[in-house]
Amino acid sequence: MDAPAWLADIELVTFDCFGTLLDWRRGLATVELESDADYEAFTDACAELQGRERHVTYKQVLKDAIRTLKPDLRMAVVGLFADDLGRVPTFPDAPGAVASLKDMVQVGVLSNCDANHQLDVISTLRVAWDVCITSQEIRAYKPSDRAWDAIVRMGVARTAATRDGWLHVSAFDKKDLVPARGRGLRTCHVKRAGGDVKATADMTIDSLDQLVEMMMLAKQGPVVFEVRNSAEDPDTREEVRDWLVGEMMPTMREVGGLRDARLVELDDGTLVERYTFGGKRDVEDYQEAFSAEHRAKIREAFGDRVTRTHTQYRLRGRA
Numbered sequence: 001m002d003a004p005a006w007l008a009d010i011e012l013v014t015f016d017c018f019g020t021l022l023d024w025r026r027g028l029a030t031v032e033l034e035s036d037a038d039y040e041a042f043t044d045a046c047a048e049l050q051g052r053e054r055h056v057t058y059k060q061v062l063k064d065a066i067r068t069l070k071p072d073l074r075m076a077v078v079g080l081f082a083d084d085l086g087r088v089p090t091f092p093d094a095p096g097a098v099a100s101l102k103d104m105v106q107v108g109v110l111s112n113c114d115a116n117h118q119l120d121v122i123s124t125l126r127v128a129w130d131v132c133i134t135s136q137e138i139r140a141y142k143p144s145d146r147a148w149d150a151i152v153r154m155g156v157a158r159t160a161a162t163r164d165g166w167l168h169v170s171a172f173d174k175k176d177l178v179p180a181r182g183r184g185l186r187t188c189h190v191k192r193a194g195g196d197v198k199a200t201a202d203m204t205i206d207s208l209d210q211l212v213e214m215m216m217l218a219k220q221g222p223v224v225f226e227v228r229n230s231a232e233d234p235d236t237r238e239e240v241r242d243w244l245v246g247e248m249m250p251t252m253r254e255v256g257g258l259r260d261a262r263l264v265e266l267d268d269g270t271l272v273e274r275y276t277f278g279g280k281r282d283v284e285d286y287q288e289a290f291s292a293e294h295r296a297k298i299r300e301a302f303g304d305r306v307t308r309t310h311t312q313y314r315l316r317g318r319a
Contacts, residue, residue: 004203005187007218008281012161013101013211014131015110015141016170017121018085021098025194027088031066031081033071039194041069049140058113058135059083073080078265085113086120091192097208098127103222103259103315104215104278106130106159110151110168110176112141121276131158148179167202169211171195219279222259222315225286227273229298230307237269240306244271247301248294257282283312 011312018024033042045065049056063080089267101107108131111118115136122128133151140147155166163184170176171192177199181187189199191206205211216222229244231237244263252261261274277283283304298306 003214003217005218006164006202007167007215008279009165010105010167010186010215010218011165012106012108012155012159013167013169013215014108014110014155015098015168016172016176017109017113017118018088019192019194020169020171020190021090021094021109021125022086022088022121023091023193024085024088026080027085031077032070033066035226040068042066045069048111050135051144055139058117060083073109083116084120086117087124090124091208093208095125095127097212100212101215102127102130103276104219105259106161108132108155108159110142110155111135112260131155143175143179145179148183152183152185169208173199173201177201216316219281219305220314221277221279221282223280223283223312224315225277225283226310227275228309228311229273230269230309231302231305233305234269234294236302236305239269240302241265241271243298243301244273248273248298251294255286257285 004011015021018135028034028042033039042065045068046061049061049064059082062079062085063078066078066081070078071271098107107127108129109118109121110133111121112135115134118129118134133154135141135147139148139155142148142151152163155161156163164186167186167188168176168180169188169190170180171190171194173196174191177187177189181200181202187201187203189196189201189204190208190211191197191204210258229240231240241263249261249263252258252273257278258275259278260274262274264272264274266272277286295308298308
């Protein structure tokens with residue numbers, strides 16, 4: 001599969017949530033909205049309610065839309081659906097793809113929903129977003145200019161990503177992809193049941209697994225860079241452990257392109273610094289800018305009491 005060259009420059013991938021990551025059509029069956037016509041009527045009703053001048057919570061939008069379409073449905077059933085929207089099933093590819101992308105770039109969600117819905121989404125997907133922007137926070141709904149202007153401004157401020165280094169993924173053209181592209185973001189259309197068949201986007205994929213494959217090809221990553229620290233003296237090992245935890249690891253977490261940093265102690269007492277970079281270029285940038293300085297620091301602290309060896313290898317994505 002060919003990967004666009006610009007994918008190598010992507011620093012942030014954000015997603016629309018409902019209909020892109022979570023299959024809310026399956027959840028709508030609990031409020032007796034199961035056909036294609038039901039789904040279309042429901043989304044139209046939500047869009048009309050979101051366009052009101054006075055902002056209301058998404059939970060209220062959901063309740064009002066369902067009441068309009070199913071006036072005889074018990075209020076307890078309607079309320080439960082509106083409260084638990086973030087617990088509807090995910091599309092099968094979503095959890096693994098988001099986790100794999102998080103090894104290479106920052107990941108986030110831009111969603112027409114309330115904050116409590118995203119708390120459930122985090123639990124459902126088992127992901128910690130690097131950035132999360134909801135309609136409740138900005139008091140506006142996509143695709144309005146007010147919403148998208150706020151989203152882009154806040155996204156850049158919170159992640160330090162550039163607009164051309166930001167890829168937004170959605171199943172919806174006019175709600176997401178057109179306004180995102182109009183503000184200088186890269187865009188990716190993922191085909192979903194209930195989503196738009198065609199879209200104006202920089203790339204189109206059949207599944208999020210394809211996006212992971214192309215990102216891995218473009219970035220030649222993720223790459224794990226390991227440093228093994230060996231010392232014969234137990235007291236020295238303890239000193240090195242404290243120094244790595246207190247000095248080196250915090251410094252490394254500030255390095256651009258680093259996605260994860262952890263210290264592992266092997267059975268023989270070897271201390272392994274394990275750093276996951278988004279791609280080959282990120283490792284090369286680190287080695288050029290910082291690695292010599294970091295080696296000098298540990299030599300200054302411990303001299304020849306510590307033996308350090310370096311290895312690196314590519315990850316092949318998560319199962």
